[in-house]
Amino acid sequence: MKKLITGILLVVMMLSLAACGGDTADDDSSNTGAVYHVGVCQLVEHDALDAATEGFVDALEEKLGDAVEIEVQLAQGEPNNCTTIINNFVAGNVDLIMANATPALQAAVSGTDTIPILGTSVTEYGVALGIDNFNGTVGGNVSGTSDLAPLDGQAAMIQELFPEAKKVGLLYCSAEANSQYQIDVVTEELTKLGYECTPYSFSDSNDLATVATSAAENSDVIYVPTDNKCADNTGIIDNVCRPAKVPVVAGEEGIASGCGVATLSISYYDIGYQTGVMAAEILAEGADISTMPIAYAPSVTKKYNAEICQELGITIPDDYVAID
Amino acid sequence: MNIDALINGLPGAAAQGLIWGIVAIGIYITYKILDIADLTVDGSLGTGGAVCVMMMLAGYSNGMSLAAAFVIGMVTGLVTGLLNTVMGIPAILAGILTQLGLYSVNLKIMGSRANTPINPNNYDLLVSLRNVKNVPFYENAIFITAVITLVIVAILYLFFGTEFGCTLRATGGSEAMCRAQGVNVEFNKVVGLTISNGLVAFAGGLLAQYQGFADVNMGRGAIVIGLAAVVIGEAIFGRIFSNFALNLIAMSLGSIIYYLVLQVVIWRGLDPQLLKLLSAIIVAIFLAIPYFKGKYFNGVILARHSGSEKGDAENAGN
Structure with a gap:
């Protein structure tokens, strides 16, 4: 009896949580012809980071239109959540991960060495990824844009x-x-x-x-x-x-x-947009991410x-x- | 958004859940055995991560680094214990104070840097988010953490089976009774807090490796996740498992369930701004289960009379 009640409560809880999914998520794009799936992991809701994500989405949609489906996830300020989100992206086998802010990038790098990762709002990639003698290109499956102002x-x-x-x-x-x-x-x-x-x-x-x-x-x-x-x-x-x-x-x-x-x-929208352009090059034009240097804000x-x-x-x- | 993605995501969630399961076992020792809500863990988890990563960056072996994390974590628990017993500060406040102080300590451990990466490309990590699938089983993060968990459970089982371990368990049950039996209650509390935080810091070291960085904020919310695991484990397995070792394993399973639920929520594509609210709802529901069971179903009352005094005490305590 008790086990039954626990079980029922569990099931109810799972269902109610599942029902929390927003309507936007129900588009089931698996059959709408989206060719590229992109996951965005953003550390925290915040004007600058929001602007970077917005720029990224705008650039990708401008370049690839309906061919791209973008899923934005927020870690709500807890680095630990980045790991859960990245795990979900890797499991969903997305075509590209955009990591907005340092812990998101680190979690993504821990999560995969095959799926291309673009960072943004990261100030110094050498520091963020513990690379000695950083020369401006991360290599492997990682590149991105820096928010470093001069x-x-x-x-x-x-x-x-x-x-x-x-x-x-x-x-x-x-x-x-x-x-x-x-x-x-x-x-x-x-x-x-x-x-x-x-x-x-x-x-x-x-x-x-x-x-x-x-x-x-x-x-x-x-x-x-x-x-x-x-x-x-x-x-x-x-x-x-x-x-x-x-x-x-x-x-x-x-x-x-x-x-x-x-x-x-510098404009976070601009660096986000720049990241989106890089993503489009990688996805649609087959650019090699391992040779892409970190990009900086186009103008100050x-x-x-x-x-x-x-x-x-x-x-x-x-x-x-x-x-x- | 297809079901494959969810299934593919399960191993990662399980590995993360297992690591947090060690935190949950630590919290079980304080929250369930000693009946103390110890908030030190929000700080000591980060301490463990920081110590482990800094040791590895300095060239120490994985085992040494994790052992150091464990020992330093024990020190943080010792501090909380002494604040509580020697200085007479209520346990919950003592934990908050230690946690507060640990923020600065953690920053200093990492050389005043809030975030220190440990790149899986350059270091030989014991567990990594990368190694949950398509690797030989002995490199698999799930396998490794499961083995570590079993070892920890075995050691704790033996320890809590000794005469001293039994008085430790009795301390949380009835402090006055213990004191009457000539047990040094204060000493027991300090020991419990020390072991608990050692385990939490050890898990912090594993977690830092798993996620690829130590961050001064990484312990934020640890007590909530850990308590969630304890509560879920108790709610689901509390009546099935009566053995102490199985109870500890239930904490691990509770933690895995927490992360599986969270994975489902994220997979389902919820409004991402609701993540924390949903975490809170998951915990609240599982906290309510034992209460509802006690209130609305006679079966529980019968069970109490048939000798399940432990559950009785818990219901009263909650």
Whole structure:
């Protein structure tokens, strides 16, 4: 009797979960003539990563139209979920995996050495995959696009806008490998230019306000890299830094529009789109992924946040574009 | 979206489930045997992963690295145990404190990098997501983790069968009774927490190899997945298995079932934003099963009188 009840509950649960599948999933494309199946594993829902996925999907659909079927899965911020998702893609024998963010890429590389893998929103592939003497091409079944903005350019931007400043505070989340890498490089560049750099790292959004306050008190300028946690919490940074009259230079446009004065911006949509173009070449034109070098953002733009600049009384050179 | 994809995905889910099964066995020791909800695991899983990966990158052998993960994991459990017994901090808070502190420790272990890869192309990994199909059985991740699980179960079975092991089991059952018998309850709790976290960290080391990286966030939600496995294992196999060793194996099976269900959900192509909600629903349903059984079916009450005092205590405890 008890076993029976347990069994019934189990079956009901399985069925109800199965019924949770969205309507979009019911198109059963196995008979609609889709030739290529592509799986996208994205680490977390977030403006920048969403834009990259959107760019990827747009590019693929533009190039291949109905011939491609794309399945997007989100790991909801848990690296462990990436493994489950990748396992599912590999089992479904997809033709290509797009891994959006570092842990997704690592899980994909662990999952298969045959299915082509394209990464995006990964800053440095050599670091992400533990490759010594990385030469720009991963080889094997892996390639992709990097979200690395020119860090020397960002250091130069700080010098251009704030030549008088002496102390630069570097605000970032210690849980993000990408941020740590950028902070290391930017510290080197800024030290060369004669600035004194101090890292201010926080572990999650709860201690961000405290760390940001301490950074604002002890710095003339604050630099924020392309950090997911900062991007999620620009409001906190803005509330601390604006009253303290400390300008923030950001690594990407989303952060700059929320709390920064200026950024040397790359577009995540563009790198996603570029990844989609690479995917189309691999799928339809038979390009060899093992010889494809990692691609970078096609263009960078100097942008500024008009509202904050005005409030802090910062004059911006003419070649900067205002963020809408 | 065809059924082949689901079937092909099952081995991977089973391997992942087996690794988490070791976490579940660790959690079983604290949650079921000692009656402590130990939240240290969210930190110690990452500690194990970090230690294992850093040791392997430094050139140590696989076995050494996993052993180190186990030992360091035991230390994290020891810390929680001492916070609880020596400093008198409630167990759940002690676990939270250790977990909080371990975040920084894990970062430092990995040389201040939040994410450290261990590339299966360059290292000889014991288990890898790649090795679940089309490899000789002795390289298969499922086979290897199954063997490891059996070894762990055998050791724990022998350990909990000793005189000391029995007092450990009795500690969670009735602390006052144990104390009256002259058992050092505090010491037992510390030992239990130490073993539990050692196992969790060991599983963390395996998991890092399996997924190809250690990440400072990899332990996030570990307690929920582990508890889910414990609860599922108990709900389904609790009445069938009465032997202690089989109970431990039930934890492993519970964990596999959790991942199979999750695989079905993902295969079914759900709205990906609902993933966490569905994980929570899976756990809630299995948590409710013993309660409903106790409330609506007389059979359980009869079973209680016929000497299943363990289930009785559990129902009361939940």
